[in-house]
Amino acid sequence: MTKLLKTVAIFTLIGTSVLFAKPNIIILATGGTIAGSGTSSTKSAYSAGAVTVDKLLAAVPSINDMANIKGEQISNIGSQEMNNEVWLKLAKRANELLKRDDVDGVVITHGTDTMESTAYFLDLTVKSKKPIVFVGAMRSGSSMSADGPMNIYNAVSVAINKESYEKGVVVVMNDEIHSAREVTKVNTSSVNAFASPNTGKIGTVYYGDVHYYMSSVKKHTYQSEFDIEKINFLPRVEIIYGHANGNDIFVKAAVAADAKGIIYAGMGNGNPYPTTQDALAQAVREGVVVARTSRVGSGRTNLHGEVDDEKLGFIVTDDLNAQKARILLMLGLTRINSKQQLQEMFFNY
Numbered sequence: 236m237t238k239l240l241k242t243v244a245i246f247t248l249i250g251t252s253v254l255f256a257k258p259n260i261i262i263l264a265t266g267g268t269i270a271g272s273g274t275s276s277t278k279s280a281y282s283a284g285a286v287t288v289d290k291l292l293a294a295v296p297s298i299n300d301m302a303n304i305k306g307e308q309i310s311n312i313g314s315q316e317m318n319n320e321v322w323l324k325l326a327k328r329a330n331e332l333l334k335r336d337d338v339d340g341v342v343i344t345h346g347t348d349t350m351e352s353t354a355y356f357l358d359l360t361v362k363s364k365k366p367i368v369f370v371g372a373m374r375s376g377s378s379m380s381a382d383g384p385m386n387i388y389n390a391v392s393v394a395i396n397k398e399s400y401e402k403g404v405v406v407v408m409n410d411e412i413h414s415a416r417e418v419t420k421v422n423t424s425s426v427n428a429f430a431s432p433n434t435g436k437i438g439t440v441y442y443g444d445v446h447y448y449m450s451s452v453k454k455h456t457y458q459s460e461f462d463i464e465k466i467n468f469l470p471r472v473e474i475i476y477g478h479a480n481g482n483d484i485f486v487k488a489a490v491a492a493d494a495k496g497i498i499y500a501g502m503g504n505g506n507p508y509p510t511t512q513d514a515l516a517q518a519v520r521e522g523v524v525v526a527r528t529s530r531v532g533s534g535r536t537n538l539h540g541e542v543d544d545e546k547l548g549f550i551v552t553d554d555l556n557a558q559k560a561r562i563l564l565m566l567g568l569t570r571i572n573s574k575q576q577l578q579e580m581f582f583n584y
């Protein structure tokens with residue numbers, strides 16, 4: 236009898252600890268305003284990437300009530316300094332961590348300037364169904380009403396939420412959850428700096444209370460053909476911004492610099508000025524992949540509009556903005572060399 240009681244007690248203990256075990260969340264810090272610091276709480280001047288991950292997390296002690304938190308410093312830069320090297324390091328580390336049974340999700344603190352690009356890069360390359368959450372801030376930690384701590388609290392809440400599984404990479408800012416593919420920075424200084432112009436946000440998070448309303452049907456993370464374990468180099472892809480009077484000089488410079496791809500952010504439905512169009516067509520003849528997108532900021536760039544893509548050899552980027560199209564084309568060029576397949580890729584991701 237005593238033996239039976241002991242066994243029951245042990246199983247109850249194990250059961251309770253499994254039931255109430257906190258999830259394990261790793262915070263990968265890369266820098267940004269969220270890790271920024273200035274000398275005055277009421278002045279706008281500050282330096283991004285000034286505070287280490289431990290200090291950053293110490294500002295939000297309540298996250299330790301929800302999860303076992305561990306921090307790792309990947310870089311400490313303003314995200315305007317983001318580059319291929321950090322992208323590869325971050326994606327490989329996130330991928331490696333998420334394979335482990337003792338890791339339930341990853342939160343990445345990042346500057347807001349290029350957050351959408353890094354988030355989309357991981358969305359395309361990290362093979363996991365577990366939550367991958369990007370978070371940043373528009374006000375530095377030393378500023379009055381800093382938005383970083385609440386954003387981090389909300390990001391961890393999203394990372395531990397079971398509904399965040401299989402959603403692909405998400406961005407949490409200002410009480411909103413956005414899909415990495417859709418989100419873009421739309422304001423230079425407001426705390427409400429992010430939006431998903433084509434689809435809207437996919438959820439909200441209010442003081443840690445998470446609600447989803449939709450999810451992306453585009454391929455991402457575990458469904459993606461790109462695998463960060465196999466990627467160690469990214470080819471050169473340049474973005475050229477369209478405007479009145481044309482700028483074929485930049486197209487020629489990109490070709491001379493051995494660019495493998497050009498994303499042309501054209502006017503309206505991705506339209507180029509005639510001399511720029513001629514230079515882009517010449518780039519195609521010299522073996523460069525030219526993909527048309529739009530500088531407008533929302534909507535699709537369509538084939539068979541005012542530009543004869545078939546004749547000129549261009550492809551289109553669907554509704555991806557220029558900076559996201561650049562990421563996808565860089566990855567595409569690591570394994571695809573047929574123009575037709577690259578075009579299909581832009582419709583699938």
Ligand SMILES: NC(=O)C[C@H](N)C(=O)O
Pocket residue numbers: 266267268269283312313314315345346347348349371372373374
């Ligand atoms: N709000 C910010 O995070 C801006 C900063 N320049 C960054 O991207 O790192």
